[in-house]
Amino acid sequence: MxxxxxxxxxxxxxxxxxxxxxxxxxxxxxxxxxxxxxxxxxxxxxxxxxxxxxxxxxxxxxxxxxHQPLQYIVGQTEFYGLKFKSDKRSLIPRPETEILVEEVLEHWQPGFHSILDIGTGSGIIAIALAKHLASARITAIDQSSGALELAGENIKLHGLEGRIILAQEDLFPSAPDKFDCIVSNPPYIPSNQMAGLQPEVRLFEPALALDGGTDGLDFYRRIAGGVAGRLNHPGFVALEVGMGQAEVVAKMMSQALPESEIIIKKDLAGINRVVLVKMQ
Ligand SMILES: C[S@@+](CC[C@H](N)C(=O)[O-])C[C@H]1O[C@@H](n2cnc3c(N)ncnc32)[C@H](O)[C@@H]1O
Missing domain, CATH: 1.10.8 (Helicase, Ruva Protein; domain 3)
Incomplete structure (x- = not known):
């Protein structure tokens, strides 16, 4: 033919x-x-x-x-102008997550060194940040061994082996380390909406990367519960949120860090997408 x-x-x-x-x-x-x-x-x-x-x-x-996603078929994808391996071991990066990376870069200050990336998946956030922040040492956590394997392959692809440490943990590292920046795009789909997702997502992407519990907010509650003991001052937290979740997540975070300044950023569709929590 x-x-x-x-x-x-x-x-x-x-x-x-x-x-x-x-x-x-x-x-x-x-x-x-x-x-x-x-x-x-x-x-x-x-x-x-x-x-x-x-x-x-x-x-x-x-x-x-x-309905297998194109990125899984060809085994690659792009994020923040960089190429990444992509397969069913982890979520496909979404364009709105680029806003999260942009906000971290904008609020990073001279003198900051450490970043915790919670739920790193294929490693895209950690890798994009490492490429742009020469002084950053990044700890990237995931609970999924498949995702961590893929993140490791992507870290190698970008020659960042010495800069990003991967760990299989439940949200926070077990060592009591503190960080200048905590970034996360956690699972945030309410459990009862999982069955209604488009087939590309529902049949192929890992449920562990999507399901945020009954109201979609389980991970934000847990992050808010642990953040005070993990964030350096000055320092900041940057969280991607789902549609309609920004205000409630902002409230949780301001209760967890009462002295903080909260900023909400919209994505290109005008949806409140990133909650920033800054501590001086
Ligand atoms: C929405 S995906 C984000 C993946 C990637 N950071 C991105 O933005 O494309 C959420 C990630 O959180 C991970 N995850 C789920 N539960 C977790 C937990 N209890 N501790 C650490 N990571 C978890 C999932 O395996 C998944 O990789």
């Missing part, structure tokens, strides 16, 4: 399976299957594709028709 025929094949199957953006996804998957950029596909529509690459593409299309 030619590139053009394969693109039509991909589009027909993806649109029949109800995948939005079937044109774009058919092209992206062919890019990965034959290792050429999209512009090449457009300029060489009548070029024949080898049988091996055809089979690879058809299996990618079949996986996508079963």
């Amino acid at each position: 030619t590139i053009g025929e394969l693109l039509n094949y991909g589009f027909d199957h993806l649109s029949q399976a109800g995948i939005p953006d079937a044109v774009l996804e058919a092209e992206l998957l062919l890019e990965y299957a034959i290792g050429k950029e999209r512009i090449y596909l457009h300029l060489h529509r009548s070029q024949n594709v080898s049988e091996t690459d055809q089979e690879k593409y058809q299996s990618y299309i079949a996986d996508r028709c079963r």
